[in-house]
Amino acid sequence: MHVMVLGAGVTGVTTAWFLHKAGFEVSIVDRQPEAGLETSFANGGQISVSHPEPWANPSAPLLALRWLGREDAPLLFRPRARMAQWRWALSFLHECLPWRSRRNTRAIASLAIYSASHLRALRAETGITYDQLQRGILHLFFSAAEFRHAPVRAVELNHLGIAARACTADECFAVEPALQRLAGRLAGGIYAQDDESGDAFRFTQALAGHLRSVGVRFHYGTTIERLDRSGEQISGIEVRDSAGRTGTLSAEAYVLCLGSFSPAIVAPLGQRLPIYPVKGYSVTAPIVETALAPQVSLTDESRRIVCSRLGDRLRIAGTAELNGFDANVRPERGRAILDWVNDRLPGAIDPAQAQLWAGLRPATPGNIPLIGKGWGKNLWYNTGHGTLGWTLSCGSAAALTELMQGRRPAPDFPFRPGA
Ligand SMILES: Cc1cc2nc3c(=O)[nH]c(=O)nc-3n(C[C@H](O)[C@H](O)[C@H](O)COP(=O)(O)OP(=O)(O)OC[C@H]3O[C@@H](n4cnc5c(N)ncnc54)[C@H](O)[C@@H]3O)c2cc1C
Known part of the structure; x- marks a missing residue:
């Protein structure tokens, strides 16, 4: 199954790693020219x-x-x-x-x-x-x-x-x-x-480099403008590149890892994320x-x-x-x-x-990230990591991958219902 990860911060890149390891075909989209350039850039380490x-x-x-x-x-x-x-x-x-x-x-x-x-x-x-x-x-x-x-x-x-x-x-x-x-x-x-x-930015960049070498596709300089829906499914994402050209990218499933910008992208679907x-x-x-x-x-x-x-x-x-x-x-x-x-x-x-x-x-108000089923049949969430995104990144990504395979992850954590 082809999964598109939206966002290449530490959350998105670790998500791509665990999905790739589990055998999914993975691509990542980010508006920045490289991975980890927003909140994952210079955190407390x-x-x-x-x-x-x-x-x-x-x-x-x-x-x-x-x-x-x-x-x-x-x-x-x-x-x-x-x-x-x-x-x-x-x-x-x-x-x-x-x-x-x-x-x-x-x-x-x-x-x-x-x-x-x-x-x-x-x-x-x-x-x-x-x-x-x-x-x-x-x-x-x-x-x-x-x-x-x-x-x-x-x-x-x-x-x-x-x-x-x-x-x-x-x-x-x-x-x-x-x-x-x-x-x-x-x-x-x-x-x-x-x-x-450790340096979360260097980690994110090194892992992104590793992922590229094993065939994960990166769409950098690509701003996600909106999600297209068809019935109860996301059918594609409308994007604009750095030269202003527009287009649509599609996959079979999507994971939202857009940090603070996650709520705006899913608001048109009627989703109100507490981030x-x-x-x-x-x-x-x-x-x-x-x-x-x-x-x-x-x-x-x-x-x-x-x-x-x-x-x-x-x-x-x-x-x-x-x-x-x-x-x-x-x-x-x-x-x-x-x-x-x-x-x-x-x-x-x-x-x-x-x-x-x-x-x-x-x-999120309680610092509990949103991990699990998002909207419809094929949109998943791994976002809202607040003060601990670097600490929780590998566990959140591993847990989401388990959920996407229909398994219950080990942590005693309120993963999103419906998964
Ligand atoms: C000062 C400070 C100190 C911190 N210290 C620590 C610490 O010591 N330990 C710890 O565990 N955590 C710490 N954190 C928290 C941690 O840095 C964050 O939780 C984590 O970086 C969030 O990662 P993310 O991938 O979810 O978000 P981001 O890194 O912001 O990634 C989101 C990505 O989505 C992309 N994006 C957004 N909108 C769009 C769009 N429309 N189209 C395309 N791409 C888009 C962005 O370009 C970005 O690359 C700290 C945070 C701060 C600010």
């Missing part, structure tokens, strides 16, 4: 199985109120006159209810564990490299009040099947010596030793002092910022802005990230060569 708790949790509404109007806030809501934004924000509040948040955390953890094992297998099978490090993630707490909850949180992670342990500040320095200069300020941490990090862009920023800079740059990936729980070593570069990412489809880079948001590096890892990078980037996380 974490394969963060140890962070299954969604932003929508019982403490989020109070924190959001406290941060209201602060330009350097980790979470920023810029109200727009868009129904979709308000609808999303209301659903987000609903997902903050304790039982919803617990249910979402369990589902994400189950999919993330499955995903990490598929990533390891993919790496072994293809031999692709992407500045990956298997050194774990250290979650850092800078106040005694926050650190007090760390032992309980580590045990909760253990109950979800995730290896994690609470560490004193000295134990954190033993795990990552580059943090020594935080002595007297760091309260402690949680170390998740099985977590990984809204949540903008984030990253800074990537060359390392100037190797001993000062951590090898273990970091999550600063007090500032909601993550940091990953990518070869001879450091990637620092964070902030969440509910601001529509505006992907413009605001220098003040980049400065807030650089201030963080200056404060937590002084002297590690050359800030003059820092590259600032912004991307739109395709977020």
Whole structure:
């Protein structure tokens, strides 16, 4: 069966890989000239199985109120006159209810564990490299009040099947010596030793190159304008190339992997997908002092910022802005990230060569991606991966492939009904 994957971000390219491995004939369509050039381009780099708790949790509404109007806030809501934004924000509040948040955390953890094992297998099978490090993630707490909850949180992670342990500040320095200069300020941490990090863009590009070499067709520079339907089936996709020429591409089945742009494409079919862009920023800079740059990936729980070593570069990412489809880079948001590096890892990078980037996380209110049957007989979804698209990419793609073959995937996850 010929399957057309719509979108060549990390989700689309991994979907193509697992479908190809299962024996499907696969082609991919993307408006960009290469794979991974939108949200998968410069994310935080974490394969963060140890962070299954969604932003929508019982403490989020109070924190959001406290941060209201602060330009350097980790979470920023810029109200727009868009129904979709308000609808999303209301659903987000609903997902903050304790039982919803617990249910979402369990589902994400189950999919993330499955995903990490598929990533390891993919790496072994293809031999692709992407500045990956298997050194774990250290979650850092800078106040005694926050650190007090760390032992309980580590045990909760253990109950979800995730290896994690609470560490004193000295134990954190033993795990990552580059943090020594935080002595007297760091309260402690949680170390998740099985977590990984790596450059999602390099991964996506390397996997796309591998797929091309095994016969998967790529239609780059091809914008999808609309889906054509015939009865209860998608009969083709109407596209426009970079020279403005229009045409139709067709296959027997289609998988929607268009990130934040997924809802607009299926709206004419009467589908209302609960995905809204949540903008984030990253800074990537060359390392100037190797001993000062951590090898273990970091999550600063007090500032909601993550940091990953990518070869001879450091990637620092964070902030969440509910601001529509505006992907413009605001220098003040980049400065807030650089201030963080200056404060937590002084002297590690050359800030003059820092590259600032912004991307739109395709977020559902509870951070639960839409995986499974989409519309009609032959449209499938693998989209809406929010804060964890890199972490969940291999597992989501493997699970979707199972569903398309009529099998039930292993994770305890709310896959889309009808599959
Ligand atoms: C600042 C930041 C930090 C992050 N850190 C992490 C992290 O540390 N770990 C983690 O797991 N996740 C992280 N994420 C989330 C992760 O990056 C995303 O969830 C993931 O990249 C989404 O991948 P995607 O393939 O679904 O979307 P995208 O990468 O956006 O891919 C969608 C593709 O669809 C194409 N497209 C869209 N519309 C059309 C159209 N009409 N026609 C043709 N093509 C179209 C686009 O060109 C694009 O290539 C972070 C995100 C941000 C913004």
